[in-house]
Amino acid sequence: MKKALVLGASGGIGSALVKELVSQGTEVTAFARGKEKLEKLFGNENKVSVVQGDVLIEGDVLKAAQGTDVIFHTVGFPYQVWKETHPPCIDIMIKAARKHQAKIVMADNIYAYGKQSGQPVAESAEKVPHTKKGKMRLQMENALKESGVPVLIAHLPDVYGPNAENTMLHETLKNAAVNKPANFVGDMTKAREFLYTKDAAKAIVELAFRDDTYNQNWNIPAAHTITGKELLEILREETGYGKPVRGVSKSMIRLLGLFNPFMRELVEMMYLTEEPVVLNGEKYENLVGPLPRTPYREGLKETISWLKEKEAETAAV
DSSP, X not given: OOEEEEETTTSHHHHHHHHHHHHTTOEEEEEESOHHHHHHHHTTOTTEEEEEOOTXXXXXXXXXXXXXXXXXXXXXXXXXXXXXXXXXXXXXXXXXXXXXXXXXXXXXXXGGGOSOOSSOBOTTSOOOOOSHHHHHHHHHHHHHHTSSXXXXXXXXXXXXXXXXXXXXXXXXHHHHTTXXXXXXXXXXXXXXXXXXXXXXXXXXXXXXXXXXXXXXXXXXXXXXXXOHHHHHHHHHHHHOOOSOEEXXXXXXXXXXXXXXXXXXXXXXXXXXXXXXXXXOOHHHHHHTOSOOOOOHHHHHHHHHHHHHXXXXXXXXX
């Protein structure tokens, strides 16, 4: 892979992918709507070309994809506009890949798996999503597989890390970084997976460089499952954070949804905090080798450090 296009390059997974690709010697076109943020993230990277554009404008994506070997999809949209945004985004990406004879790698979530048995879920598990968002993700997956374009789909659990601001754990970390009371979305006694973005990027790029990984799904699990209480204990030990943290239940999210469209859409995904879907990574490890597994203590320290730097920059403006 000589050149890659990362759509959604300013987000948590997107920015981590750009940096990992560059570390492997790949030229990268970093594509997102906010040029200022792109410049801040990658302005000093010699192998990165920053492109401001809209993934829903066909001309923008077709132009950015010129000369690209692989298109990475890491685009996120607010829950409340998924129906109007994700299908055309996928269609445009497929057109760009066909025109420029590029492959597609999609960083996907676990919604399409639906409810599972509680055992670690392999890629061979039947996908019977029961939520609107799960059905949408499966629709996106099927559109890619039926496109005739070489496609690699990587399933990721909830993530955390620098620039990963639209995540469940970010709701806790953003306040912990400034020593304020925080919320934790879900039951704090349930063990769930939280994948560090840098680990996700390393695994996805490793798969993307191979020829025998396309037209398949791949699970990228976290270092291990962990409860909210265990996460909080690490935060307190590493940062001295001493404020209270409140677990936010499904009923509380539903109440907030009366006034907030995002919270209203989040309600149906709260099953993942009650009956967590845990990924089985044996397929990856059997073919590639050990998965990247940054300890939570290290990943949380780096994330909190990034959040504090961001807060200091904001206060200085």
